[in-house]
Amino acid sequence: MISEQAWADAELIWDFHQMHHEPRPCSVAVGLGSHDLGVADATVDLYQRGMAPLIVFTGATSPTTRARMPRGEAVHYRERALELGVPPEDVLVEPNARNTGENIRLVRALLEDAGRPIESVLLISKPYEERRAYATARKLWPEVEVISASTPMTLAEYVDSIGDPKLVIDMLVGALQRLQLYPDQGFMVHMPVPAPVLAAYHRLRDKGFTSRLVDTPASQSS
Known part of the structure; x- marks a missing residue:
């Protein structure tokens, strides 16, 4: 009790954990992998509202997700996005990150390798991870604007x-x-x-x- x-x-x-940012159009929407498929749903919702032309899902597996997401968090997130109607060419996957720092570093490298210029990032996480994700991105990707988002609840x-x-x-x-x-x-x-x-x-x-x-x-x- x-x-x-x-x-x-x-x-x-x-x-406090939520940044209370107002979502606005960004260069890319980045969904941080976790046990919560709601992050994928929130990312797709923002994409479908015109807040980003491209989605990147990032995440490998962890002890808490391996059973539910055996193909990896980012892969399962992408599958969810396709189920919800996102065109395959608009969803990239970063399947190796195992913590928030790796999420940011590896997504940044993926987009640089793809030749996608990024000025702003819509960073989607679990509600109680917004501030931590934002602080990590500001440290590791300081040249871009970061807007935090999560499922409103x-x-x-x-x-x-x-x-x-x-x-x-x-x-x-x-x-x-x-x-x-x-x-x-x-x-x-x-x-x-x-x-x-x-x-x-x-x-x-x-x-x-x-x-x-x-x-x-x-x-x-x-």
Whole structure:
């Protein structure tokens, strides 16, 4: 059972993780692979609304996706896009990336090799990964404009889609920890965390929402 305080803290962090960008036409729409086919659906929706002339899906497999997406996340995303009516020539696949940094680097290289000039990127992720994806892209692809997007939904709707409230809150906490740690490791630009969001993070961490935290010295995660 999730307490009222824990739920309120989770909603605060959920809102912070989203960049609240207004989608607008970009050179390419990049869908970041994950367990969530909703990312593919959101990418196709933006493409069909005229927000990008080209889609790139990126992602290999991971322990959480190997069973559901044995051909790789990007490949399954592309198959979903074709089912939804996107012409095959408008969907490229980057099938090797195993983390967000590789997603960005390998997509950038793919588009350069294809001779596609890119000025702006519509970056589509899970809702709670928007800010992390944005910060990573700003670090590794600084010359392009980055617009973040995801499936519009509330925390309650996302929990319903996953079916495990604790796991979702664990993921929110883990994503926020990475926003604090990864800039110092050169993985992303620094994104200031407001004090109320940081306080919510500490309360949830102290209540045991920790399964998605990365191991780090206590001085770095306190």
